[in-house]
Amino acid sequence: MLGNKFVAQLALQHLRNRGLVNSPSRLTFVRNRFAWGSDAVGPNVPVGGKMGASENPELHTYDGDYRGTISKGDKPIPDYFYRTPTTGRTYIDRCVTYFISAVIWAWFSYHMYYHSGHLLGHWYMPYLSEFTDEELGIPKDSAEDPEYWGNHKKEYGTYR
């Protein structure tokens, strides 16, 4: 009767012969050492998620299932709701909401204080009628006419 250790080593030898396992010390996709005996026994405590059979009430359970922070005044969230709305928010939900609102208001206040010009305009935008004739270089009607280079009176397409 061959032992499990010998059978495992024989299988590893076969894999090495076929080239799937190059060297015992090299990291490959095939495990070099087969677990048996006491090494195959895992931790018998809940370490997140689930373990054990689904009927096992001790091992098939969640680790740290959050049902509200009772010390902060939350009502415990029951396992199920039957034709009733949920029982409000939890302490974690309130903290996250507070943090997000604080960040948004800080961003808004900073930008409205330092960069309000992006929304409201930095400087005065005048109407065209506010410019004076002297400022624009418009002579009086009695003065001679400036040189005119335009084509306002001509038909479209008859000039360059």
Next chain:
Amino acid sequence: MGTKLSVSLEGASTPETAPRVDRPPTFDPQYGFERPRKVREMKATWEEMEQWKLKPAQRDYCAHHLISLMKCQTQNAPFAGHACDGERGAWDKCEYDDHIMRIKEFERERRLLQRQARKEATA
């Protein structure tokens, strides 16, 4: 907003006295001023604008400010919004001054055209 509307409406209703916005001024730019007008100079070179991949609308007389702003943004990312306040303000001010200058040219052209039409009507 209102100025854009009035420019379009005047261009459609009274095209004889409406300045053309797609071509150079039609009156002598030096007329009506005691001192000769200053020639505008371009500070940013073509190589700099090509290096920073400026769009055609960004290659105006404020391009050197925009290049400084983009350089500052590249160096201070991701805190450029706070670190590049000075460059952003300088670029905005330059664009504002450019806008004021352009609307002054438009209004000068418009008033000279109206003056010409007025003199032709009275004569």
